[in-house]
Amino acid sequence: MAAPNYGYEKRQKELAKKKKKEEKLRDKAQRKLSPSSDGLAPGDPETDVASLENEPPTVPSLPTKNG
Structure with a gap:
Protein backbone atom coordinates (compact mmCIF):
# COMPACT_ATOMS: atom_id res chain seq x y z
CA MET A 1 0.00 0.00 0.00
CA ALA A 2 1.28 3.47 -0.89
CA ALA A 3 1.90 6.08 1.76
CA PRO A 4 -0.44 9.11 1.72
CA SER A 36 -28.33 45.97 -7.89
CA SER A 37 -31.40 46.75 -5.86
CA ASP A 38 -31.84 43.25 -4.44
CA GLY A 39 -33.99 43.43 -1.36
CA LEU A 40 -34.61 47.15 -1.69
CA ALA A 41 -38.12 48.37 -2.32
CA PRO A 42 -38.24 51.69 -4.17
CA GLY A 43 -40.08 54.30 -2.16
CA ASP A 44 -39.61 52.45 1.09
CA PRO A 45 -38.26 55.07 3.50
CA GLU A 46 -36.18 52.52 5.41
CA THR A 47 -34.33 51.23 2.36
CA ASP A 48 -34.66 54.03 -0.20
CA VAL A 49 -31.41 55.99 -0.21
CA ALA A 50 -32.96 58.89 -2.13
CA SER A 51 -35.55 59.46 0.58
CA LEU A 52 -32.85 59.42 3.24
CA GLU A 53 -30.90 62.07 1.36
CA ASN A 54 -33.91 64.38 1.02
CA GLU A 55 -35.30 64.07 4.54
CA PRO A 56 -33.11 64.96 7.51
CA PRO A 57 -33.00 62.33 10.23
CA THR A 58 -35.29 62.96 13.16
CA VAL A 59 -33.49 63.41 16.47
CA PRO A 60 -35.50 63.52 19.67
CA SER A 61 -34.99 66.72 21.61
CA LEU A 62 -32.87 66.27 24.68
CA PRO A 63 -33.79 67.97 27.94
CA THR A 64 -31.51 70.86 28.88
CA LYS A 65 -30.19 71.76 32.30
CA ASN A 66 -32.30 74.95 32.45
CA GLY A 67 -35.56 73.32 31.86
Whole structure:
Protein backbone atom coordinates (compact mmCIF):
# COMPACT_ATOMS: atom_id res chain seq x y z
CA MET A 1 0.00 0.00 0.00
CA ALA A 2 1.28 3.47 -0.89
CA ALA A 3 1.90 6.08 1.76
CA PRO A 4 -0.44 9.11 1.72
CA ASN A 5 1.04 12.22 0.11
CA TYR A 6 0.09 14.85 2.67
CA GLY A 7 2.05 17.57 0.88
CA TYR A 8 -0.04 17.09 -2.27
CA GLU A 9 -3.29 17.19 -0.30
CA LYS A 10 -2.19 20.34 1.52
CA ARG A 11 -1.26 22.05 -1.75
CA GLN A 12 -4.61 21.16 -3.31
CA LYS A 13 -6.40 22.54 -0.27
CA GLU A 14 -4.38 25.77 -0.46
CA LEU A 15 -5.12 26.14 -4.19
CA ALA A 16 -8.85 25.63 -3.59
CA LYS A 17 -8.79 28.20 -0.80
CA LYS A 18 -6.94 30.70 -2.99
CA LYS A 19 -9.37 30.16 -5.88
CA LYS A 20 -12.38 30.67 -3.59
CA LYS A 21 -10.87 33.88 -2.20
CA GLU A 22 -10.21 35.24 -5.71
CA GLU A 23 -13.78 34.44 -6.77
CA LYS A 24 -15.10 36.22 -3.70
CA LEU A 25 -13.01 39.32 -4.44
CA ARG A 26 -14.10 39.26 -8.08
CA ASP A 27 -17.77 39.01 -7.08
CA LYS A 28 -17.35 41.83 -4.58
CA ALA A 29 -15.72 44.05 -7.22
CA GLN A 30 -18.51 43.22 -9.66
CA ARG A 31 -21.18 44.19 -7.12
CA LYS A 32 -19.34 47.43 -6.43
CA LEU A 33 -19.26 48.34 -10.13
CA SER A 34 -22.91 47.53 -10.80
CA PRO A 35 -24.94 47.59 -7.60
CA SER A 36 -28.33 45.97 -7.89
CA SER A 37 -31.40 46.75 -5.86
CA ASP A 38 -31.84 43.25 -4.44
CA GLY A 39 -33.99 43.43 -1.36
CA LEU A 40 -34.61 47.15 -1.69
CA ALA A 41 -38.12 48.37 -2.32
CA PRO A 42 -38.24 51.69 -4.17
CA GLY A 43 -40.08 54.30 -2.16
CA ASP A 44 -39.61 52.45 1.09
CA PRO A 45 -38.26 55.07 3.50
CA GLU A 46 -36.18 52.52 5.41
CA THR A 47 -34.33 51.23 2.36
CA ASP A 48 -34.66 54.03 -0.20
CA VAL A 49 -31.41 55.99 -0.21
CA ALA A 50 -32.96 58.89 -2.13
CA SER A 51 -35.55 59.46 0.58
CA LEU A 52 -32.85 59.42 3.24
CA GLU A 53 -30.90 62.07 1.36
CA ASN A 54 -33.91 64.38 1.02
CA GLU A 55 -35.30 64.07 4.54
CA PRO A 56 -33.11 64.96 7.51
CA PRO A 57 -33.00 62.33 10.23
CA THR A 58 -35.29 62.96 13.16
CA VAL A 59 -33.49 63.41 16.47
CA PRO A 60 -35.50 63.52 19.67
CA SER A 61 -34.99 66.72 21.61
CA LEU A 62 -32.87 66.27 24.68
CA PRO A 63 -33.79 67.97 27.94
CA THR A 64 -31.51 70.86 28.88
CA LYS A 65 -30.19 71.76 32.30
CA ASN A 66 -32.30 74.95 32.45
CA GLY A 67 -35.56 73.32 31.86
